[in-house]
Amino acid sequence: MTLTPEERVELQALAKKVRQHTIEMTHKARASHVGSSLSMVELLVVLYKKILRVDPSWPDWPDRDRFILSKGHGCASYYAILAETGFFPVEWLDTFYSDGSRLAGHATHTYVPGIEISTGSLGHGLSVATGMALAAKRDNKTYRVFCMLSDGECDEGSTWEPILFAPHHHLDNLVAIVDYNKIQSLGTVKEVIDLESLAAKWRAFGWAVREIDGHDLDAITSALTSLPFEPGRPSCLIAHTVKGKGISFMENKLLWHYRSPQGEEYQAALAELEESE
Amino acid sequence: MRTAFIQELFEIAKNDPRIILMVGDLGFGVVTPFMENLPQQFVNAGVAEQNMTGMAAGMALSGKIVFTYSIANFPVIRPLEQIRNDVCYHNANVRIVSVGGGMAYGALGPSHHATEDIAVMRAMPNMIVVAPGDPVEARLATRALVEYQGPAYLRLGRAGEPVIHKRIPPFQLGKAIVLREGADITLISTGGILPEVVGAADLLAAKGIDARVLSMHTVKPLDVNAVLQSAEDTHAIFTVEEHSIIGGLGSAVAEVLAESEGPRPLFKRLGIPAKFSSEVGSQQYLRSLYGLDAKGIAEQVLRALGVGR
Numbered sequence: 320m321t322l323t324p325e326e327r328v329e330l331q332a333l334a335k336k337v338r339q340h341t342i343e344m345t346h347k348a349r350a351s352h353v354g355s356s357l358s359m360v361e362l363l364v365v366l367y368k369k370i371l372r373v374d375p376s377w378p379d380w381p382d383r384d385r386f387i388l389s390k391g392h393g394c395a396s397y398y399a400i401l402a403e404t405g406f407f408p409v410e411w412l413d414t415f416y417s418d419g420s421r422l423a424g425h426a427t428h429t430y431v432p433g434i435e436i437s438t439g440s441l442g443h444g445l446s447v448a449t450g451m452a453l454a455a456k457r458d459n460k461t462y463r464v465f466c467m468l469s470d471g472e473c474d475e476g477s478t479w480e481p482i483l484f485a486p487h488h489h490l491d492n493l494v495a496i497v498d499y500n501k502i503q504s505l506g507t508v509k510e511v512i513d514l515e516s517l518a519a520k521w522r523a524f525g526w527a528v529r530e531i532d533g534h535d536l537d538a539i540t541s542a543l544t545s546l547p548f549e550p551g552r553p554s555c556l557i558a559h560t561v562k563g564k565g566i567s568f569m570e571n572k573l574l575w576h577y578r579s580p581q582g583e584e585y586q587a588a589l590a591e592l593e594e595s596e
Numbered sequence: 597m598r599t600a601f602i603q604e605l606f607e608i609a610k611n612d613p614r615i616i617l618m619v620g621d622l623g624f625g626v627v628t629p630f631m632e633n634l635p636q637q638f639v640n641a642g643v644a645e646q647n648m649t650g651m652a653a654g655m656a657l658s659g660k661i662v663f664t665y666s667i668a669n670f671p672v673i674r675p676l677e678q679i680r681n682d683v684c685y686h687n688a689n690v691r692i693v694s695v696g697g698g699m700a701y702g703a704l705g706p707s708h709h710a711t712e713d714i715a716v717m718r719a720m721p722n723m724i725v726v727a728p729g730d731p732v733e734a735r736l737a738t739r740a741l742v743e744y745q746g747p748a749y750l751r752l753g754r755a756g757e758p759v760i761h762k763r764i765p766p767f768q769l770g771k772a773i774v775l776r777e778g779a780d781i782t783l784i785s786t787g788g789i790l791p792e793v794v795g796a797a798d799l800l801a802a803k804g805i806d807a808r809v810l811s812m813h814t815v816k817p818l819d820v821n822a823v824l825q826s827a828e829d830t831h832a833i834f835t836v837e838e839h840s841i842i843g844g845l846g847s848a849v850a851e852v853l854a855e856s857e858g859p860r861p862l863f864k865r866l867g868i869p870a871k872f873s874s875e876v877g878s879q880q881y882l883r884s885l886y887g888l889d890a891k892g893i894a895e896q897v898l899r900a901l902g903v904g905r
Contacts, residue, residue, distance in 0.1 A: 381659075437686070438681075439681075440677055443650055443678060446649075446650025446651050446678065447653050448654060449650070449651050450651030450655040450656075450657075450658070451654040452654075454654065454660055457616075457637075458658075476646075480644040480647030483647075484642065
């Protein structure tokens with residue numbers, strides 16, 4: 320499927336909105352992980368507007384597609400897309416991280432409609448997603464299970480256990496998306512533990528793999544509307560992204576894994592978003 | 597006990613498609629009938645317990661009742677964070693089944709001794725801890741755990757344990773079974789050590805000591821009333837478990853007694869010292885080494901009571 324010009328404009332506007340929320344939330348909360356939240360905004364926007372069969376008015380709809388944010392630290396933009404698509408009031412976003420809030424600093428399912436499972440410790444989400452996909456196959460259900468991983472998370476041995484398992488069981492209802500923003504906690508992925516060739520690794524384990532620019536709305540839409548990439552195999556979408564995408568001084572900077580936008584930086588970030596398309 | 601468990605689960609699963617048996621590539625010969633007859637309800641996760649446990653949570657959150665199955669520490673401590681975050685946090689219907697509780701795999705060495713499992717599982721929020729004392733209790737526990745909502749740990753022995761219950765006892769999770777009444781002291785047992793405890797009660801009877809024996813098949817939630825009642829009725833309480841002295845049944849009972857405003861009976865925990873065994877041997881050999889065979893238990897009780905042999 321390709322996007323019409325109108326659709327593209329709509330998705331761009333939503334991406335901008337989600338980025339604005341992300342800056343506001345991490346500013347107000349003095350929270351980390353703004354860079355990790357910004358790198359996956361286009362992926363979330365396409366998923367929630369064009370791909371996932373979900374119903375905000377019935378979050379527990381049994382036949383819904385499942386989405387698991389395994390990189391739970393990137394939750395600011397995740398909460399924002401859920402609010403913007405109607406799973407809960409946008410006002411909740413103002414409470415992010417704060418005392419008595421529902422919105423914790425890692426994706427949390429308790430009292431937050433639309434969140435399948437709580438995450439935060441890396442290397443958990445893909446196993447749970449694989450279990451859900453296996454249950455769907457056993458029950459002849461048609462729902463699909465999407466799991467967003469970080470690149471740093473691919474250091475976890477437990478990430479590679481379901482990567483080994485899912486192709487053996489032909490789980491073509493399972494989709495792994497790697498937000499490959501190339502920066503992890505203490506350095507670039509290349510410096511810490513080089514994942515290259517990441518696509519070749521997933522392929523060698525039996526996954527059908529595609530690589531795209533993870534900020535290209537058309538490329539994301541095109542890939543995720545042609546699932547499974549190959550019948551009988553789980554699909555892996557490696558999305559090449561930019562950490563801190565959309566705020567020029569945050570892009571590709573390790574610092575913004577941790578730093579919260581304050582003062583002039585906060586104002587500059589919002590101004591840059593305002594001027595963007 | 598493992599045979600009793602698997603037979604019972606197989607019978608229930610035939611009529612309940614929600615039940616999934618997920619193994620970590622273990623159970624040769626034991627799980628074969630289940631695997632062959634109910635392939636849609638069987639999963640071999642391979643030698644990958646973290647993924648096994650995470651997948652079990654995912655299946656449980658999709659409507660299944662998943663029994664993960666492996667031996668000793670493999671399904672328990674190896675994937676501990678998956679148990680905590682994926683299973684317990686989401687209150688998922690996963691039952692973690694470990695075969696070889698205590699030193700059942702004695703001669704295989706400490707890597708195969710499950711001697712801290714009860715302590716670790718007790719500490720997990722939402723998790724209940726069940727350790728049947730004989731094959732009859734194992735069957736009853738299996739049936740009860742199908743009905744139960746939420747995460748559970750089922751600690752089994754191996755195969756060939758003696759049947760202690762000559763009749764089917766009333767069984768309720770969280771409710772101790774009184775195996776025999778006694779007026780002098782109380783022996784509280786959990787898990788596969790039960791036959792030794794019953795044997796110890798016989799030896800003590802021969803010394804004129806009338807011991808109540810409780811099978812505390814559920815360590816969490818603990819049957820607090822049964823403990824407090826024994827504190828009222830008898831003047832000494834001994835806990836017996838094939839588990840580290842730290843954090844298991846003995847600790848659970850101690851917590852209740854320490855906070856109780858009722859009578860203060862003599863209290864002693866019998867278990868395995870909190871260290872790795874440097875001795876090699878069978879379960880029976882190791883039990884006798886730690887004073888946890890019938891004779892050793894009786895001797896420890898007599899010593900604590902100050903009764904000369």
